[in-house]
Amino acid sequence: VKALTFDTGGTILDWHTGFSDALAKAGAKHGLDQDWAGLANELRRRSLGLTINMGEHTPPEHNHDDSHRMALHEVIVENGLEAFTPDDYRSIWWDAPHSLEVWPDFSAVLPKLRENYICASFTILSYRMIIDTAKKNGLSWDAVLSCEGIGKYKTLPESYQTVAKFLRLEPHECCMVACHNFDLDAAKRSGFKTAFVRRPNEWGTAGPPDPEPNPQHDIIANDFPDLARQLGILIN
Amino acid sequence: VKALTFDTGGTILDWHTGFSDALAKAGAKHGLDQDWAGLANELRRRSLGLTINMGEHTPPEHNHDDSHRMALHEVIVENGLEAFTPDDYRSIWWDAPHSLEVWPDFSAVLPKLRENYICASFTILSYRMIIDTAKKNGLSWDAVLSCEGIGKYKTLPESYQTVAKFLRLEPHECCMVACHNFDLDAAKRSGFKTAFVRRPNEWGTAGPPDPEPNPQHDIIANDFPDLARQLGILIN
The missing domain is CATH 3.40.50.1000 (HAD superfamily/HAD-like)
Known part of the structure; x- marks a missing residue:
């Protein structure tokens, strides 16, 4: 080898600590209490699903940062986190994974x-x-x-x-x-x-x-x- | 920025010292005396020509290591260096550029x-x-x-x-x-x-x-x- x-x-x-902490921090700003560790895992599961095996039939149209962004959007909508501001949103899908x-x-x-x-x-x-x-x-x-x-x-x-x-x-x-x-x-x-x-x-x-x-x-x-x-x- | x-x-x-030395070393083994510095520059000129702008119309079919190999072949043939062995050949197109x-x-x-x-x-x-x-x-x-x-x-x-x-x-x-x-x-x-x-x-x-x-x-x-x-x- x-x-x-x-x-x-x-x-x-x-990634787990990075996403959990970022979600919890944004939640605390808005007085929200949720299972942030569970949501971090859900974010990971979905972003993996959006990325794995990309390019099999057609060239990839996004990268894994985009998968984080798209998966977070779903998690926000499905869990009543619409109070998150655009800054909160970016701190979770960009800042957190870029500073793991x-x-x-x-x-x-x-x-x-x-x-x-x-x-x-x-x-x-x-x-x-x-x-x-x-x-x-x-x-x-x-x-x-x-x-x-x-x-x-x-x-x-x-x-x-x-x-x-x-x-x-x-x-x-x-x-x-x-x-x-x-x-x-x-x-x-x-x-x-x-x-x-x-x-x-x-x-x-x-x-x-x-x-x-x-x-x-x-x-x-x-x-x-x-x-x-x-x-x-x-x-x- | x-x-x-x-x-x-x-x-x-x-690259100039690397290629010159490798050519001179192979030449010395066979008692050859040439303008090794000039041949090193010729090798560079040709390998650049084989690489620059690759992929414009069709996907590239070789990489720059291959360009070194092909350019060296031309330099050998045109300068009467056929005494070079396969080991000499590889020491110039692979070993030398990978240890510049x-x-x-x-x-x-x-x-x-x-x-x-x-x-x-x-x-x-x-x-x-x-x-x-x-x-x-x-x-x-x-x-x-x-x-x-x-x-x-x-x-x-x-x-x-x-x-x-x-x-x-x-x-x-x-x-x-x-x-x-x-x-x-x-x-x-x-x-x-x-x-x-x-x-x-x-x-x-x-x-x-x-x-x-x-x-x-x-x-x-x-x-x-x-x-x-x-x-x-x-x-x-």
Whole structure:
């Protein structure tokens, strides 16, 4: 394996806390009390649905920022949140995802991994989300390979095949790293190696919908230091 | 301006020394004596010609690594270098450009610029060339926006327009940084700001073919510390 390609939303970034906090903050301004954590998960579920597999039959007409915007609109309408102002709205669909916090086990491990592998963000998130969150958290990727630029979104096979082609590697020289079976299974079907990293808190206290790694993955790790150790990299 | 987009071959990387040395080394193995610096420039001229404006009418069928390979083949045939082995051949078209040295004025300035701007490599070079040369020289880009992924190469207007779109910025919020008028002029036509950075040694002792900055550029700088100063950034 010469390259690690990282799912970034969920696996690297804590979207749940970011969206929950932004929703709660907007709600508090208007004296609203709702299950903000549940609405954050609903926002994620819907925005994923609006993005996954885009480009299968026609070129994508929007990116994942747009999916956040559209999904939030639905959540607002269906949950009686019309008191939210345009500023509130933007703080949730743009500001929050562009300033997500990195999970605390990753920042120190990434530079060690970069000494040994090409480490690229390979994500359905927009270029600008990865650029902004990397800057905020002091992460440096070797490259950002966003499905926004590929024009074929995960889990379409062309998405994985194109990343291997851009890296001038065979698929088996690339290892997809994610906390999601759906992403890893699709990578595996395109010939990638796969590494499942557990993220039990990705969906907050609700727990992730698909937490158990499929046994076919080449590596199953509890966190990023564990992944590094399994790759033979010394971590303090 | 919120983003600086950097031409990378020539402006950031010293291709002339890399290709000259690789050609001379292969030549020495076979007891050949030629104008290696001149052949390096010929290789650059031809590979540029095979890459610039690709994708105008049909999707690109090769990337800039392939252009290096094809241009080298021509240079070998036309200059009686058939003694070169397949290993020599690969050391010139792949190894040399993937291990180019960064110009010495850039490495210390990039992190300072990144504190204030999105700093992306925006280049006709392949993704893998930028990844490999960044790793070798310890550079970290916020993103690599290779024309290989855009499918429209400089100087096509779609190339610049797509980069602004990927960055979710207006063109006038982007500044193209290059030592080449042809790139900057095209960026300007798409609404970018432009910064010319002089590289008098880009073509070795032959001197660059178009060294004088067009007066329309927003910034004209002698080197990267000078560019940073003109952007109001303190450099030691």
